[in-house]
Amino acid sequence: GAVVSQHPSWVICKSGTSVKIECRSLDFQATTMFWYRQFPKQSLMLMATSNEGSKATYEQGVEKDKFLINHASLTLSTLTVTSAHPEDSSFYICSARINPPSARYEQYFGPGTRLTVT
Amino acid sequence: KNQVEQSPQSLIILEGKNCTLQCNYTVSPFSNLRWYKQDTGRGPVSLTIMTFSENTKSNGRYTATLDADTKQSSLHITASQLSDSASYICVVSLSSWGKLQFGAGTQVVVTP
Numbered sequence: 001g002a003v004v005s006q007h008p009s010w011v012i013c014k015s016g017t018s019v020k021i022e023c024r025s026l027d028f029q030a031t032t033m034f035w036y037r038q039f040p041k042q043s044l045m046l047m048a049t050s051n052e053g054s055k056a057t058y059e060q061g062v063e064k065d066k067f068l069i070n071h072a073s074l075t076l077s078t079l080t081v082t083s084a085h086p087e088d089s090s091f092y093i094c095s096a097r098i099n100p101p102s103a104r105y106e107q108y109f110g111p112g113t114r115l116t117v118t
Numbered sequence: 119k120n121q122v123e124q125s126p127q128s129l130i131i132l133e134g135k136n137c138t139l140q141c142n143y144t145v146s147p148f149s150n151l152r153w154y155k156q157d158t159g160r161g162p163v164s165l166t167i168m169t170f171s172e173n174t175k176s177n178g179r180y181t182a183t184l185d186a187d188t189k190q191s192s193l194h195i196t197a198s199q200l201s202d203s204a205s206y207i208c209v210v211s212l213s214s215w216g217k218l219q220f221g222a223g224t225q226v227v228v229t230p
Contacts, residue, residue, distance in 0.1 A: 004161075043207070043220040044162070093161050107218070109154075109161035 003027055004096050006110035013084055013117055020080045021113045023094030029074040030096035034107065035067075038091040050077040084117040091115075121145045122221035124208050130227045131198055139224045141191040141208030152209040153182050153193045156223065162207055165193070198228045 003026040013019045023033055031052050036044040048069050049057045056069035068080040077096075081088055091114055095107040125140045143151070150169045154162035166175040166182040168191075174183045179196045195202055208221040 006161075043222045045220075046217060091159070095161075106164065106167065109163070111161045112159065114159065 002098065002106070002108045004094065004108045004110040006092075006094060006113050008113060009111065010114040011116070013115070015085055015117055016083055018080055018082045019084060019115060020078055021092055021094075021115075023077045023079070023096070023110050025075045025096040025108070028096075028098050030077075030098065031074065032097045033071060033077040034095045034097075035069060035077075035079050036093045036095070038093060038112075044093060047079075052077075081115065084115070086117045089115055089117045122208055122210050122219050124206075124221040124224050126224060127222070128225040128227070130229060133198060133200055133228055133230050135198055137195050137198060137226065139193045139195075139206050139208075139226070141193070141221055143189050143191070143208070143210045143219070143221075145210040145212060145219050147212065148186065148189075149211045149213045151182075151184055151191050152211070152218075153180070153191075154207045154209060156205045156207055158204070165206075195226070198226075200228050200230065202226060203228045 005024045007022045011019055033050040035047045037047050038044045046059050047062045050069045050071040052071045052074050058064045066082055071077040091112050093112045095109045097107050122143045131137045148170055150167055152167045153165045155165055156162040165177050165180045168175050168184045170186045181194045184191045205223040205225050207223045210219045
C-alpha cells in the first residue's frame with residue numbers, strides 16, 4: 001500500500017514551452033502533497049506544499065507563476081513548469097501525506113520525473 | 119549551513135561487509151528522524167522513522183540509532199548486498215506535520 005506515482009517519468013521539451021507533471025496517490029487519499037526538486041548530487045529541495053482545494057504554499061525563491069500547482073482532488077496534484085528554460089532541467093519528485101494522519105507521520109515519495117529542457 | 123549533515127559523502131564497501139553512516143543535525147524543535155534510500159533516478163524510499171523517544175529502529179538489515187541529546191543518528195547496514203548501492207538520506211522533521219530537512223546523502227557503492 002501507500003504507492004505514489006508520477007507521470008511522465010521523463011520528459012524532454014524545448015525552451016519556452018510548458019510541461020505538466022502529475023502526481024497521484026494510488027491507494028490512499030492525500031490532503032497534502034509536496035513538490036521537490038533535486039539537482040545532481042544534491043539534496044531534495046522543497047518547492048511547494050500542495051493542499052487539496054486550496055492554493056499551494058511556495059517556498060522562498062520559488063516563482064509561483066512559473067511553477068503552477070493544482071491539487072484538484074485527494075489523489076492528484078499537478079505541477080506545470082511554464083515557459084521552461086534549460087536551468088529548469090532537474091529531477092522533480094512529489095510526496096504525499098496520508099489522510100487521515102497516520103501515527104508514523106509518513107510521507108510517501110513518487111519515483112520522480114526527469115525534466116530536460118533543450 | 120545545512121541543518122542536517124551527513125558523513126561520509128560516499129563510501130565503497132565489499133559485498134557482505136557492514137558499514138555505518140552518520141547524521142548530525144541541529145534542527146530544533148525536533149519531531150522525528152527518518153532514513154531514506156534513494157536509488158539513482160528514483161524517489162526516496164523510507165527505511166526507518168524514529169521519534170525523539172526512540173533510540174533504535176530496525177528494518178531487515180538496516181538498523182538506525184538516535185541520540186537526541188547529542189543530536190546524532192547512525193544507519194548501520196549489515197551484510198551488504200549489491201542492491202544496497204544507493205544514496206542514503208537522513209531527514210529530520212520539525213514537527214509531525216512540519217517541513218522535512220534533508221541531508222545531502224551518503225552515496226554507498228557495494229562491490230562484488
